[in-house]
Amino acid sequence: MAKTAIGTAKQLSLFAIAMFGFGYALVPLYSLVCEVTGIGGKTGVISQAEAKADEVDADRLVTVEFDTNVDAALPWSFKAAEFKMKIHPGQMSEAVFVVENHSDKPIIGKAIPSVAPELASRFFNKTECFCFTEQRLEAGERKEMIVRFIVGSKLPDDILVMTLSYKFFQMSDNADVAISGNKVVKTKS
Amino acid sequence: MSDAAVHDDHHDHDHKPTGIGRWLFSTNHKDIGTMYLVFSLFMFFVGGAMAMVIRAELFQPGMQFVDPQFFNSMTTVHALVMIFGALMPAGVGLANWMIPIMIGAPDMAMPRMNNMSFWILPFAFTLLLSTFFMQGGAPAGGWTMYPPLVLQLGDGFPFLIFAVHFLGISSIMGAINIIATVFNMRAPGMTFMRLPLFVWTWIITAFLLIASMPVLAGAVTMLLTDKFFGTAFFDAAGGGDPLLFQHVFWFFGHPEVYILVLPSFGIISQIIPTFARKPLFGYASMVYATASIAFLSFFVWAHHMFAVGMPLTGELFFMYATMAIAVPTGVKIFNWTATMWKGSMTFETPMLFSIGVLFMFSIGGFSGLMMGITPVDFQYHDTYFIVAHFHYVIVPGIIYGVIAGVYYWLPKWTGVMYDESLGKWHFWLSTISVNVLFFPMHFIGLAGMPRRIPDYSTQFADWNAIISIGGFVFGLSQLILVWVVIKCARGDGEKATDQVWEGAHGLEFTLPSPPPFHSFTTPPEVTDATAHS
Numbered sequence: 001m002a003k004t005a006i007g008t009a010k011q012l013s014l015f016a017i018a019m020f021g022f023g024y025a026l027v028p029l030y031s032l033v034c035e036v037t038g039i040g041g042k043t044g045v046i047s048q049a050e051a052k053a054d055e056v057d058a059d060r061l062v063t064v065e066f067d068t069n070v071d072a073a074l075p076w077s078f079k080a081a082e083f084k085m086k087i088h089p090g091q092m093s094e095a096v097f098v099v100e101n102h103s104d105k106p107i108i109g110k111a112i113p114s115v116a117p118e119l120a121s122r123f124f125n126k127t128e129c130f131c132f133t134e135q136r137l138e139a140g141e142r143k144e145m146i147v148r149f150i151v152g153s154k155l156p157d158d159i160l161v162m163t164l165s166y167k168f169f170q171m172s173d174n175a176d177v178a179i180s181g182n183k184v185v186k187t188k189s
Numbered sequence: 190m191s192d193a194a195v196h197d198d199h200h201d202h203d204h205k206p207t208g209i210g211r212w213l214f215s216t217n218h219k220d221i222g223t224m225y226l227v228f229s230l231f232m233f234f235v236g237g238a239m240a241m242v243i244r245a246e247l248f249q250p251g252m253q254f255v256d257p258q259f260f261n262s263m264t265t266v267h268a269l270v271m272i273f274g275a276l277m278p279a280g281v282g283l284a285n286w287m288i289p290i291m292i293g294a295p296d297m298a299m300p301r302m303n304n305m306s307f308w309i310l311p312f313a314f315t316l317l318l319s320t321f322f323m324q325g326g327a328p329a330g331g332w333t334m335y336p337p338l339v340l341q342l343g344d345g346f347p348f349l350i351f352a353v354h355f356l357g358i359s360s361i362m363g364a365i366n367i368i369a370t371v372f373n374m375r376a377p378g379m380t381f382m383r384l385p386l387f388v389w390t391w392i393i394t395a396f397l398l399i400a401s402m403p404v405l406a407g408a409v410t411m412l413l414t415d416k417f418f419g420t421a422f423f424d425a426a427g428g429g430d431p432l433l434f435q436h437v438f439w440f441f442g443h444p445e446v447y448i449l450v451l452p453s454f455g456i457i458s459q460i461i462p463t464f465a466r467k468p469l470f471g472y473a474s475m476v477y478a479t480a481s482i483a484f485l486s487f488f489v490w491a492h493h494m495f496a497v498g499m500p501l502t503g504e505l506f507f508m509y510a511t512m513a514i515a516v517p518t519g520v521k522i523f524n525w526t527a528t529m530w531k532g533s534m535t536f537e538t539p540m541l542f543s544i545g546v547l548f549m550f551s552i553g554g555f556s557g558l559m560m561g562i563t564p565v566d567f568q569y570h571d572t573y574f575i576v577a578h579f580h581y582v583i584v585p586g587i588i589y590g591v592i593a594g595v596y597y598w599l600p601k602w603t604g605v606m607y608d609e610s611l612g613k614w615h616f617w618l619s620t621i622s623v624n625v626l627f628f629p630m631h632f633i634g635l636a637g638m639p640r641r642i643p644d645y646s647t648q649f650a651d652w653n654a655i656i657s658i659g660g661f662v663f664g665l666s667q668l669i670l671v672w673v674v675i676k677c678a679r680g681d682g683e684k685a686t687d688q689v690w691e692g693a694h695g696l697e698f699t700l701p702s703p704p705p706f707h708s709f710t711t712p713p714e715v716t717d718a719t720a721h722s
Contacts, residue, residue, distance in 0.1 A: 005298035005373040012365045016399050023407025023437055027422060030433050037500065071426070112425055118498070169426035 037122075043113050043164075044125040046150070051127050056090040057153045064151070066095060067165035074170040075103040076137065078111075081144070089123075090153035097130070097145045099168070101137035108171040110134045113164065120162045123152035134171050205706045213308075216300030217706060218289050221307050223602075225282025226595070228310060230671070232274030233588075235318075237664050239267035244660035246643055247653050260643035261329035266317070268332035272449070273356045274314055276583070279591045280452040281306075281363045284391045287598065288367060290697040290704060291385045293376025293713045298369035306362035313355035320345030331641060333438055334409065336423040336431050340416050350413045357402040364395035364402075376696070378715035382476070385695050386469065389476050390455030393483045397444045397451075400487070405441035408434060432497055439490035447486045450550075450582065451479060453590025454521060457543040459695070460597050461525050464540035465532030466692040471524040478517035478524075485514045495563050496570045504563045511561035515554070522551060537690070538612030542593035545585055545620055553581030556631065571641075574634025580627045584663075585620070592670065600685035603677040604703040611673050618666040625659030 064087055066080035081096040101107055111131040115121035126132075130145035137143060151162070205211070215221055242263050246254050255263070285303065289296055297303045320327040325343010328334070334349070342349065371384070371392050384392075411422040412434070421427020423434045462469045469475065491499060491507040499507075525547055534540070556578040560566045569575055592615075600606045629652040634640075638649045645653065676682060685702040696715070700708050 005369040008369040008372050009299060009302075009365050012368055012399055016361050016365070016403050019400050020403035020407050023404040023440075024411075026404075026437050026440065027411075027433065030430070030436060034430075110426065112428070119500070167425070171426075 043115050043121055043149075045129075045132070046125040046127060048127050051092055051125065051150045054090040054150060055153050056088050058088050060089055060157075061086045062089055062151055062155065062159065063161045064093070064095075064149075065161065065163045066097075067163050068097065069165070069167040071167060071169045074107070074109055074168055076101055076107070076109060076168060078166070078168050087151060089151050089155045092127075092148060092150050094146055094148050095164075097147070097166075098142065099135070099137065099145055100142040101140060104139045106136060106138045108134050108136045109168045110171045111166045111168045113166050116163045116165065117159065120151075120155065120159050123155040124162065124164070125150055125152065131166065214304065216296070216304055218285050218297045218300070218303065219602075219704070219706065221297075221300075221303050222282045222284075222286030224307055225278045225285055228307075229275050229279035229282055229591075230674070232270055232278070232314065233667070236267050236270035236275055237667065239263045239270065240660060241664055243267065244657040247645070248657040249654065250645055250647050250650050252644055255643070257643045258326060258329055261331075261641065262321070262327040264641050265328045265330065265332050266321075269317060269328070269352075270314070271583070272332070272445070273353075274310070276449050276587055276591070277356075277360055278310060280391075280394070280449070281360070281367075283387075283452065283456070283591065283594050283598075284363075284367055286602065287697060288370060288388055288391060289374075290700060290708055291388055291695060292371060292374065292379050293696050293709045293715060294370060294374035295707065295710050295712075297366050298374055299366050302362050303366055306359045306366065309355050309359040309362075313352045313359065316348045316355065317352035320348050323348070333435075333442070334412065335438075336412060336415065336434050339412065346416060347413065350409045353409045354406055357406045360398050361402050364398035367391055367395045368399075376709065376712040376715050379696075382473065383715060383717070385455075386458035386472070386475055387452070387455035390451040390458070390479055393479050394448050394451045397448050397483050397486065401441045401444040401448070404437060405445075408437040408441065411437075432494075435494050435497065436490070439493045440487070442493065443490045444483070444486045446582070447483055449587050450590075451483070453546065453587045454479065456590045456594035456597070457525065457546050460539045460543045460593055461528050461547075463597075463690050463692045463694070464537060464543075465529045465534050467528055467532040469524065470527035470530075471520070474520055475524055478520040481517040482514060485510065485517070489514060492561055492563075492566075495566045508561060508563045512558070515558055518554060522547065522554075537596075538607070538609060538616055539593045539597035541613070541616045542589045542596065545616070546589045546593065549581055549585030549589070549620075549623070553578055553583075553586055556581065569634065571639055572634040573630040573638045573640055576640050577627050577630035577634055580630070584627065585623055589619075595670070595674070597690075598697075599674065599677050600682075600689045601697060601700075601702050601704070603680065603682075604685055604701075605677055605680055605682035606685050606689075607673045607677050607682060611669055611676075615666060615669040615673065618669070619663060622659045622662035622666060626656055626663050627659075629656050629659075 063084055065084040066082070068078045068080055070076050070078050077098075077100045079098050081098055085093065085095065087093045099109075110133075113129070113131050115124045126147060126149045128146065128148040130147065135143075135145070147164075149164075206214075212220060212224060215224070240263075242255060243260065246252075246260055246263075285297065288294075318327075323344040325345055327345055328339070328342055328349045330338035330342065334353075339349075340346070371388060375384075411420065414420040415422055415424055415429070419427075421429040423429045423431045425431065458469055458475060489507055489510045491503060492511045495504055495507070536544075556574070560569050560575065560578060569578075596607060596612055633649045633652045633656075636649065638645055687701050688698045689702060690698075696709075696713060697704075699713065
């Protein structure tokens with residue numbers, strides 16, 4: 001009797017371990033669901049050729065607004081050259097952003113994009129963006145950064161305005177300014 | 190009385206270990222059950238003391254006694270202590286005490302693991318409560334531990350995470366033990382459909398625990414690696430998503446609600462037939478309803494998150510799934526009511542508390558249905574309305590169930606009857622004060638008072654003062670329970686019979702009161718006549 005009880009316990013332990021793994025499996029599953037349904041607000045990346053293949057819908061005009069944010073711990077300023085632009089769906093467009101490092105040392109930052117409304121994000125694709133890689137700015141450096149994007153011609157008719165938002169986070173892990181994302185500032189004095 | 194019990198009686202005096210070692214190294218299900226219950230009662234007062242601090246601060250608008258950071262610690266740790274320290278150990282303690290003697294087993298399947306799963310608890314709570322003395326204080330970001338807020342906790346953060354790990358390991362071990370016991374050690378003739386309903390609800394609870402606790406362990410491990418090892422599961426700067434945590438957390442969190450409440454349902458399913466002197470109405474439907482509730486509980490988690498900005502289809506799915514749970518729950522409420530219908534009812538304390546569960550859990554159930562309706566949930570979200578809802582479910586739903594079980598089985602455990610008039614005082618004081626405490630929270634919630642705040646606008650002042658008075662009376666009333674338990678433990682009371690209650694059925698009532706240290710060493714034969722009531 002005791003032997004069968006231990007057998008049951010072993011099976012149940014395996015089940016518990018599998019559920020621990022399932023918790024981690026939810027991470028890629030979540031990204032997949034967001035990607036397929038386009039509800040995570042994440043933008044897509046496509047090649048130049050794919051972008052050209054889309055037909056331009058010259059009858060429609062969509063407003064794209066640009067929203068720029070900098071994490072509180074990053075001593076940079078970050079602005080869109082133009083606050084908003086009107087584009088045709090299917091048309092390749094380019095937006096310029098101005099970034100400046102106000103500190104006296106070089107810092108590496110990275111921009112994280114998102115698109116609102118979330119349902120539009122699946123049609124918002126980029127061929128080139130400063131957000132693809134980490135950006136290094138020297139002390140006091142001012143730089144123009146561009147993003148090339150296309151809003152797919154299959155964008156639903158009821159979406160007339162969409163917002164592309166960026167937030168710059170610090171990436172370099174200098175001990176005295178160590179901060180990444182939302183983590184707590186731990187200054188060792 | 191069965192032969193087995195007589196046989197055990199004469200073993201009784203040789204085998205009981207003595208001194209502190211009896212408790213530290215105990216492998217006896219009754220002793221471990223007692224330790225779980227005593228620990229749970231102690232933590233009930235620790236968590237209760239925090240609730241008293243909260244109600245004292247909210248007695249008047251403005252800041253009186255504590256600073257906001259400490260207030261937030263109180264709400265956060267009150268929840269963690271009550272859920273993981275009071276409610277879950279109480280359920281496991283009752284399971285330890287009762288399941289072996291209800292199914293005719295000599296002990297739990299793995300007695301040594303049973304000992305470990307109990308002794309992990311004091312260590313886990315030492316970790317958790319020690320954070321009050323650390324740089325950065327105790328957890329104050331809510332018991333749900335949402336990032337990024339929880340990551341701002343100071344030195345206490347890893348202690349919080351490891352405490353949750355330990356509590357998870359403890360309850361998973363307890364759950365494995367319970368399933369292994371019931372699946373392998375039932376007495377001959379104790380088929381699954383003859384199991385007492387308390388045992389059934391615990392099997393299902395144990396499966397919920399094994400399926401959901403590891404997911405919580407995974408989620409808090411991700412928090413830990415996000416903070417210390419540079420992963421970015423929930424960190425937007427690294428491509429993660431804080432919202433993901435809420436999904437993973439509530440995938441655990443909703444089944445957790447049923448982990449807490451199902452044993453309480455099981456207890457009152459034992460008690461109501463006893464005092465109505467009728468068999469439980471719809472035994473099989475009770476089993477299936479419990480299993481359906483458990484199954485559905487894995488598909489409703491996002492109703493905790495309607496306000497995060499989900500697509501319409503998601504909100505509709507989770508709304509309908511939530512509504513669906515009301516069906517099996519309704520079956521249970523109906524069956525309990527039907528059990529009482531035309532029964533020869535008497536109203537001893539366990540029955541009073543069980544009827545309290547029936548009435549007041551239903552109030553919490555109905556406000557739950559209101560919040561399950563997505564469009565109106567936006568008004569209730571994060572207000573005192575939700576506080577009223579889950580306290581109605583937990584206090585008069587779950588805690589009353591546990592208290593009912595304690596009164597019901599206390600004469601069996603100690604061999605003496607508890608003081609009935611003290612029991613009645615305990616019930617009526619608790620029931621009046623619990624409603625003064627939680628019912629007005631519905632009103633101030635609908636009027637817009639947010640939860641988890643140390644101060645509020647003056648228009649909420651009157652109700653908050655009344656709520657606080659209810660809270661203090663409720664807290665003090667629970668001291669009566671301690672008094673009753675101590676009196677019984679000292680043997681101060683009328684000698685209880687083996688059957689204890691006139692209408693009681695089941696194997697545990699064939700044993701003497703108190704049962705011998707080792708019971709059912711020869712398994713009893715179970716027939717339809719001796720099975721559950």
